[in-house]
Every structure is written in structure tokens, then in C-alpha cells.
Amino acid sequence: MTGLLGQELGLTPLGGLDGIPRTDTPQKAKDFTSDQEVRWxxxxxxxxxxxxxxxLLPELGIRRENIVFVSGIGCSSRFPYYLDTYGVHSIHGRAPTLATGLAVTRPDLSVWVVTGDGDALSIGGNHLVHTLRRNVNMRILLFNNRIYGLTKGQFSPTSELGKVTKSTPAGSVDAPFNTMSLALGAEATFVARAxxxxxxxxxxxxxxxxxHRGTAFVEILQDCPIFNDGSFDVLRKDEAPAHLIRLRHGEPIVFGVDDELCVVQRGFGLRVERRVDVDPSDIVVHDAYTDDPEYVYALSRLSDQDLTYTVVGIVRQVTRTTYDDAARDQIARARETEAADLQALLAGDNTWTVS
Known part of the structure; x- marks a missing residue:
């Protein structure tokens, strides 16, 4: 699927690593390890x-000086210190903004954003959704531990209803974000969870x-052992098979102990049923490349009366022209067709003199 804007401008979407200088020197994980003590x-x-x-970075085969990690504020945002690449420790919630400037002006960079559920979804919510909507060529890693860790244990935009924290001693009355639904609603071209x-x-x-070329949104469910210990234990222990759905493109969506559960389409939505109760042909085969927003949105919200299911893996991966490609193309076209005359611009019909 190629976006309408790309068709109008005559642009062809590229791969996420295209245009980034490669290295012929074999790399190892230690080559990307800085001299800073890791302090979590x-x-x-x-x-x-x-x-x-x-x-992962050595597998990409690109030069360290052409990789940049941008973070906001929070425990996760110490990330750039611990990698021997370029890095920016920016301001609260604004990492996608700085990363957008880099992506537009430096197509030779692989741009990564590291953020947390508080940083990205509270003060940074506006910046996040517009980056996803614009499809800027960057990767956004959202570390979700359902708590504010750096400021010592306040509830966050993903904390569950009734969550007792230092800032909600009687229990949170805020309805939490479904981060995957939020990203899909903002038309993100790549949405995944791990x-x-x-x-x-x-x-x-x-x-x-x-x-991926475009905004790749990856939510990572991670534990905060100090202020929210065990928040995702239901996905790790004996109960996990009944709650966790692993998605793989082109494969039937089955899960549970001995794969006794499956996802089927019923009416306009998706439901979880027992495999013995359905025809095998009714089991949904996951299509990450579909342009059907209803399907992927339904995947992000699978639940029944008793359980809420969590999908992991790549939910959506489609191609659309990126904001930065379109912006650079627009500038190039303007330079070809219009003469740069600053004086004419300043003294043109759109100016007036106040006496």
C-alpha cells in the first residue's frame, strides 16, 4: 500500500536502511557499548x-556514527548514555520532535527514540500521535511499566483502574490508554509489541x-521491580498461555496450552473461541500487511467477559510515503522551479508599511 501523497509526488517508498552508510568491518555488541556505568x-x-x-545493531551493518538515539525524561531515557553511538537526552515528551528534525535533515541517519509510558503518553502525547500520523522515518521504543519510576512511583497513563500509588492512595480513577490501539488510531505504519x-x-x-521505512512503533512491556513489581506476571507465569497471543504473519492465530484457543471473526469483530468448537477454516490467519484498519484495531482490543488478551509480535506493517521523504522532495522541487530572491519576498504584495 503506497500512500496517496506519495502517488501525487511520484515518490517510491524505500527501505528503512536505504541511504545510510554501511560498514565492511564486522561489528559486535561490545562495539556499541559505551564506557558509562549502567545505572538502573x-x-x-x-x-x-x-x-x-x-x-541487534551489529546485524544492521551500518556505521555507528550514522546511528542516533534520542530520549526524553525517565528511567528509560538514560538509554543513549549506554550506547556507543550518537545520542541526545532531550526534554520531557519531546523526543519525537527532535528526532523529526534529524530525520528530515539527515537521511543518512538511522534515528531511534527511546521513551516511557509517562514520557510519551502524558506530556508527550501530542508529539507521539503526530509523529505516527506523519510517518516520519524513525523507530519509537516505548518502555511500558505502567508507573512513573524516576519520580518514585506515581500512576501513569497506562496504570490500571484502581491502581494504588503515591499519587493515587485511594486508587486511580483514570481509564488507561491501550497503547497499541492509540498507535493504530494514529495510522502508524508499523505497530508491534514485545x-x-x-x-x-x-x-x-x-x-x-x-x-521499516516510516515510523515503527514498538511497545515493550517491562517490569519495574521497585515501584510496580510483577505488573506483567500474568504474561510470564503459568497463566500466560491463556492470556498471551503471539502473532506471526501468514499463520493461524492459535494460542493457549496445546494451542487449544483460537481467534475467529464473528460479525464485524474478532472473538476468542476453543478450537474444538470451530471449523479450522474459520480461524483467522494473521495478515500484518493488510490495509484493513478494523482488523488490526480489533486485534489490539481482544477480550471477553473473563479475560483480556495481550497480543505480541508485529500487528501491522504497511508502506506509506514518509514525511521526511516528502518534505525533502518538496524542497528539491521548489529549488528547481523557483528563483530564490529574498528581497522580492520581503518587499512583495504580502507586506505593508505601518506609519
Whole structure:
């Protein structure tokens, strides 16, 4: 699927790594490890994510000086210090804004944003949704631990109803964001989710995000052992098979112990049913490349009377012209067709003199 804007401008979408200088020198994870001491709380899920990113970057085969990580404010936002690439520790919620400027002006960079549920979805909510809508060529890694960790345990925009925290001693009355539904509603071209404890699944998602051209949104469910310990235990322990749905493009959506559960389409929506009760041909085969927004939105909100299901893997991966490609093309066309005359602009018909 190529966006209408791209068709009008005659642009052809490229791969996420196209135009970025490559290296012929073999790289290892240690080549992307800075000399800074990693300082997160013991047991924090951020350690696993950092290790996964460090092991992924050598696979991309691009020069370290052509990679930049931009972060906002929060525990996750210390990320750029621990990578031997370029990095920007920016201001609260505004990392996508700085990253947009880099993506537009420096097409030779692989741009990454590291943010948290508080940083991205509270003060940074406006910046996040418009970056997704514009489809700027960057990767956004949202670390979701359902709590404010850096400021010592206040509820966040993803904390569950009734959550007791230092700022909600009687329980939160805020309805939390469904982050995946939010990203899909903003027309993100790449939407995925992973668990910090599933390193292989996390790397698989990150690998695809790195190669996607456009805004790749990856939510990573991670534990805060100090202020929200065990927030995702239901997805890790014995109960996990009944709650966790792993998506793979082109494969039937089945899950549970011995794959006894499946996803089927009923009417205009999706439902979870027992496989023994349905015809095999009714089981939904996951299509990450579909341009059907209703299907992927329904996947992000699977639930029944008793359970809420969590999908992990790549939910959506489609192609649309990126904002930065379109902006650079527009500037190039203007330079070809219009003479730059600053004086004529200043003294033109759109100016007047106040006496």
C-alpha cells in the first residue's frame, strides 16, 4: 500500500536502511557499548532491552556514527548514555520532535527514540500521535511499566483502574490508554509489541522495525521491580498461555496450552473461541500487511467477559510515503522551479508599511 501523497509526488517508498552508510568491518555488541556505568535498579527490564539492542545493531551493518538515539525524561531515557553511538537526552515528551528534525535533515541517519509510558503518553502525547500520523522515518521504543519510576512511583497513563500509588492512595480513577490501539488510531505504519523477558521475540520485532521505512512503533512491556513489581506476571507465569497471543504473519492465530484457543471473526469483530468448537477454516490467519484498519484495531482490543488478551509480535506493517521523504522532495522541487530572491519576498504584495 503506497500512500496517496506519495502517488501525487511520484515518490517510491524505500527501505528503512536505504541511504545510510554501511560498514565492511564486522561489528559486535561490545562495539556499541559505551564506557558509562549502567545505572538502573537491579532487576529492571531496561537491562534486557539494552542487551537486545546492543546485539541487534551489529546485524544492521551500518556505521555507528550514522546511528542516533534520542530520549526524553525517565528511567528509560538514560538509554543513549549506554550506547556507543550518537545520542541526545532531550526534554520531557519531546523526543519525537527532535528526532523529526534529524530525520528530515539527515537521511543518512538511522534515528531511534527511546521513551516511557509517562514520557510519551502524558506530556508527550501530542508529539507521539503526530509523529505516527506523519510517518516520519524513525523507530519509537516505548518502555511500558505502567508507573512513573524516576519520580518514585506515581500512576501513569497506562496504570490500571484502581491502581494504588503515591499519587493515587485511594486508587486511580483514570481509564488507561491501550497503547497499541492509540498507535493504530494514529495510522502508524508499523505497530508491534514485545515482552522484556522474551529476548528472541524482542529482537525479532526490533529487527523488523529497524528495516521499516516510516515510523515503527514498538511497545515493550517491562517490569519495574521497585515501584510496580510483577505488573506483567500474568504474561510470564503459568497463566500466560491463556492470556498471551503471539502473532506471526501468514499463520493461524492459535494460542493457549496445546494451542487449544483460537481467534475467529464473528460479525464485524474478532472473538476468542476453543478450537474444538470451530471449523479450522474459520480461524483467522494473521495478515500484518493488510490495509484493513478494523482488523488490526480489533486485534489490539481482544477480550471477553473473563479475560483480556495481550497480543505480541508485529500487528501491522504497511508502506506509506514518509514525511521526511516528502518534505525533502518538496524542497528539491521548489529549488528547481523557483528563483530564490529574498528581497522580492520581503518587499512583495504580502507586506505593508505601518506609519
Amino acid at each position: 535498579c537491579p532487576g529492571c527490564g531496561d537491562y534486557v532491552i539494552l542487551a537486545a539492542v546492543r546485539s 515482552l522484556d523477558s522474551d529476548r528472541e521475540g524482542l529482537k525479532e520485532v526490533l529487527r523488523a522495525a529497524a528495516r
